Amino acid sequence: MSRPETSDTAPGAAAGTAPEIRVEGLHKSFGANEVLRGIDLEIGRGEVVCVIGPSGSGKSTLLRCVNLLEEPDRGRVFVGSTELTDPDVDIDAARRRIGMVFQQFNLFPHLTVTANLTLPQRRVLGRSRAEAAKVAADNLARVGLAEKADAYPAALSGGQQQRVAIARALAMGPEVMLFDEPTSALDPELVGDVLAVMRMLARDGMTMIVVTHEMSFAREVADRVVFMDGGVVVEDGAPADVIGAPRHERTRNFLSRLLDPALAGLPGETPEEAGDAAGG
Ligand SMILES: Nc1ncnc2c1ncn2[C@@H]1O[C@H](COP(=O)(O)OP(=O)(O)O)[C@@H](O)[C@H]1O
Numbered sequence: 001m002s003r004p005e006t007s008d009t010a011p012g013a014a015a016g017t018a019p020e021i022r023v024e025g026l027h028k029s030f031g032a033n034e035v036l037r038g039i040d041l042e043i044g045r046g047e048v049v050c051v052i053g054p055s056g057s058g059k060s061t062l063l064r065c066v067n068l069l070e071e072p073d074r075g076r077v078f079v080g081s082t083e084l085t086d087p088d089v090d091i092d093a094a095r096r097r098i099g100m101v102f103q104q105f106n107l108f109p110h111l112t113v114t115a116n117l118t119l120p121q122r123r124v125l126g127r128s129r130a131e132a133a134k135v136a137a138d139n140l141a142r143v144g145l146a147e148k149a150d151a152y153p154a155a156l157s158g159g160q161q162q163r164v165a166i167a168r169a170l171a172m173g174p175e176v177m178l179f180d181e182p183t184s185a186l187d188p189e190l191v192g193d194v195l196a197v198m199r200m201l202a203r204d205g206m207t208m209i210v211v212t213h214e215m216s217f218a219r220e221v222a223d224r225v226v227f228m229d230g231g232v233v234v235e236d237g238a239p240a241d242v243i244g245a246p247r248h249e250r251t252r253n254f255l256s257r258l259l260d261p262a263l264a265g266l267p268g269e270t271p272e273e274a275g276d277a278a279g280g
């Protein structure tokens with residue numbers, strides 16, 4: 001009967017190695033809305049952690065706090081041994097260690113694919129034109145889009161644009177990649193190519209936090225799945241446990257709604273969340 005307690009302790013910190021990302025007691029409110037209510041999370045080097053949870057549970061805010069697009073109210077965030085929340089930290093240098101991919105690809109429409117990749121390298125990293133172009137070409141090849149180097153974003157499918165956005169983030173040489181629902185804006189037939197790129201990154205040893213509702217991806221690729229609800233981590237463990245045998249009622253409810261969209265919007269969702277869902 002006694003099942004080993006795999007959850008709740010963070011298996012992320014592999015024996016003897018410091019975690020690549022550490023979040024301690026993270027709190028964040030927007031006005032009276034307490035969105036993160038004490039998040040603790042450790043992610044080991046090369047680990048892939050999928051974050052799941054209902055709309056409005058704070059998943060995006062968590063990612064945005066990890067790369068300091070939002071300033072936490074309380075708590076600490078570390079990347080490697082650098083505390084990002086240290087007031088004296090070189091925030092720009094620290095942020096460069098973290099790549100972020102959003103649901104909306106945010107490519108510059110007036111720039112070619114290559115220019116989308118070279119511009120941030122030159123502006124932020126001060127790379128020469130030639131070096132930036134070389135790194136851009138390498139990373140476009142990595143996501144399977146070498147032949148689109150001179151195309152403009154509007155000529156690409158959503159899936160291709162998202163792969164360009166991933167290549168753009170990779171071109172900056174991040175140690176960690178954060179993905180916020182990277183396939184949610186895509187037509188279903190375009191999701192697979194983006195997930196394949198993420199799978200490759202995982203295989204290559206990239207440390208990744210992926211907010212996603214792609215349960216088959218989470219099951220197959222994630223080392224751990226974190227279920228968030230109401231601004232706290234409810235469950236944190238192996239995919240087979242959190243998705244396959246969730247211990248908490250809230251996790252079970254969420255997963256059953258996800259698997260049966262007809263149940264979405266039934267009691268359990270706040271009006272605000274229902275509104276978010278309706279708004280797409
Ligand atoms: N910049 C912001 N200003 C005010 N409220 C925000 C802001 N960002 C997020 N929120 C609120 O925080 C809550 C959690 O949002 P979010 O982190 O986007 O959740 P999730 O990604 O899990 O759907 C929501 O109620 C949202 O309206």
Ligand SMILES: [Mg+2]
Pocket residue numbers: 059060061180181
């Ligand atoms: Mg979100």
